[in-house]
Amino acid sequence: MGLVDYCVDNNRFGYGAMSIAEKVFAALCNAIVRGEIPAGSKISEPELAGHFNVSRASLRDAIGRLEACNLVIRRPNVGARVVSLSDEELLEIYAVREALEGMAARQAAVQMSDTELDELQLLLADDKQRHPNDINNDFHYGIVKGSKNNRLKHILRDDLYHLMCMYRYQLGREGGRASSAAKEHALIMDALRDRDGELAELLMRRHIRLSRQYIEKSLNSL
Numbered sequence: 038m039g040l041v042d043y044c045v046d047n048n049r050f051g052y053g054a055m056s057i058a059e060k061v062f063a064a065l066c067n068a069i070v071r072g073e074i075p076a077g078s079k080i081s082e083p084e085l086a087g088h089f090n091v092s093r094a095s096l097r098d099a100i101g102r103l104e105a106c107n108l109v110i111r112r113p114n115v116g117a118r119v120v121s122l123s124d125e126e127l128l129e130i131y132a133v134r135e136a137l138e139g140m141a142a143r144q145a146a147v148q149m150s151d152t153e154l155d156e157l158q159l160l161l162a163d164d165k166q167r168h169p170n171d172i173n174n175d176f177h178y179g180i181v182k183g184s185k186n187n188r189l190k191h192i193l194r195d196d197l198y199h200l201m202c203m204y205r206y207q208l209g210r211e212g213g214r215a216s217s218a219a220k221e222h223a224l225i226m227d228a229l230r231d232r233d234g235e236l237a238e239l240l241m242r243r244h245i246r247l248s249r250q251y252i253e254k255s256l257n258s259l
Contacts, residue, residue: 058098061089065099069108069119070203080109080117106199120200124256127204130197131249135242137193138177142225142241145183146234153183154229161222176222180229180241214251218244 055063065085068074086096100117103109111117149157157179160172181193221244228237 056095057091058095058102061085061091061095061099062102064089065103066106066108066199069103070199070206072207074119076119076203076207077121078119080119082116106195107197108199108203120203122204122207124208127201127208128249128253130201130204131245131252134193134197134201135245135249137189137197138181138245139238139242141181141184141186141189141193142229143234143238144186144189145180146229146232146237148185149183149229153179154226157183157229158226161219161226173218173222180225183229214248218248221247 065074074080080100082093082096082100086093089096100109100111104111104117108120109117110120157176160175160179163172178194178198181190184190221240225237225240225244228240
């Protein structure tokens with residue numbers, strides 16, 4: 038499963054069986070993240086309703102979910118448009134992630150069961166079978182789920198992760214950090230195993246901060 042599939046996999050994010058509107062949401066989310074529906078483009082409700090053979094009500098429900106994920110902006114008397122990408126907003130997302138995922142790591146160190154920690158450890162050991170992006174995504178979301186904090190899960194899953202996937206897929210940032218990131222993941226895993234929430238938070242914040250600095254450096258070199 039690749040980065041885009043991860044971002045639009047409703048079962049992985051805990052939505053369960055999908056309604057018609059949710060299936061349309063997943064298809065539109067996939068197209069937006071991949072750039073098949075370009076950033077900044079207008080969403081045509083009649084055209085999409087015909088394409089998916091669904092009612093306008095189901096389509097509006099799907100667009101509402103896209104808006105909640107910050108992938109679409111709706112304006113009165115204007116309609117819906119796909120968000121426009123900006124490097125500045127990407128850096129802002131990483132700054133927010135640093136704080137929130139650091140908090141999630143602190144709580145996960147206390148809340149995760151030994152079985153959940155074993156599963157997270159196995160994920161990191163699967164480095165020869167899966168793409169580093171897939172491992173990275175699963176590792177981070179595994180810790181967010183392991184925090185057992187539903188508010189954190191909601192903010193990160195529904196407010197940040199889809200938009201982050203769009204940026205990372207279309208702008209292609211952070212590709213050269215796989216080796217360093219793997220070492221940082223291992224240190225975070227050790228802190229979780231030791232049930233050291235303070236250290237887990239510090240290491241997670243540092244990990245995401247280093248990723249943000251890498252992106253910032255690559256932007257400045259363009």
